[in-house]
Amino acid sequence: MTRSDDVLDELVRVRYPALLARARMLVRDPAAAQDLVQDALVATFVGRARFGSVPAAEQYVRRALATRYVDGLRRGGRERAGAARLAALPVAAAPDPAEASTALADDVERALATLAPRERACVVLRHLEDLSVHETAVLLRLSDGAVKRYTADGVRALQALLGVRAPDPERAGVRVRLVPTEEESRG
Known part of the structure; x- marks a missing residue:
């Protein structure tokens, strides 16, 4: 061998x-x-x-x-x-004993099945396989922009189907600043 x-x-x-x-x-x-x-x-x-x-x-x-x-x-x-x-x-209806399935995993699986094939592929590659936008685009033979669009549309659909939404940074107590404020620039 x-x-x-x-x-x-x-x-x-x-x-x-x-x-x-x-x-x-x-x-x-x-x-x-x-x-x-x-x-x-x-x-x-x-x-x-x-x-x-x-x-x-x-x-x-x-x-x-x-x-x-x-x-x-x-x-x-x-x-x-x-x-x-x-x-x-x-x-x-009966789960496969070899598969350690949970209710959440089943819900996600069902929700993924409702997505269009390209949306599903982009979401899985970007969020489960952790590929970059460009790597996903090359693999699927799409433009980077198309991957971004399919991923965003797929995630939005999944959020609606699963009844979740992305956390609001302000509500979570996390302040995100992309550009320093005038006070921060002076001090």
């Missing part, structure tokens, strides 16, 4: 639930999420890429999840129609 095989084995054994959770943020259907993880793992480990550690491999697989998701959106015809039908199916 090569070092890369060892990394793959450990990645699947230890990090599969986390990878599946990421995929579930993109596609609602549990079976489609498992397929997405499988596709990302195959795409990552079939090529010449070699990884010296599980975290490095996991980071690559997480990006492959997003890439595979976006590629799936671009496919036309029957595949797109079939994926839309699968995504519209209700999530099973």
Whole structure:
């Protein structure tokens, strides 16, 4: 067994639930999420890429999840129609025992499923994968401005669906000053 095989084995054994959770943020259907993880793992480990550690491999697989998701959106015809039908199916009422799901996670998952595909991809990449606007734009083949717009629209929709809003810095007792006041400039 090569070092890369060892990394793959450990990645699947230890990090599969986390990878599946990421995929579930993109596609609602549990079976489609498992397929997405499988596709990302195959795409990552079939090529010449070699990884010296599980975290490095996991980071690559997480990006492959997003890439595979976006590629799936671009496919036309029957595949797109079939994926839309699968995504519209209700999530099973009983939680998967392998998944440590909470009510909040379920609510977020349901809310994400209502977003348009590009909004969902931008929100997941920006806020869950912590990619920059530019990295997200390159990955999704969009302009930086489009990523900002899709992300803002997606976050606004999620806030409305989940009944939350961004904290008001003034109410929280945090004073944000981008430019010093005249008093601060003098003193």
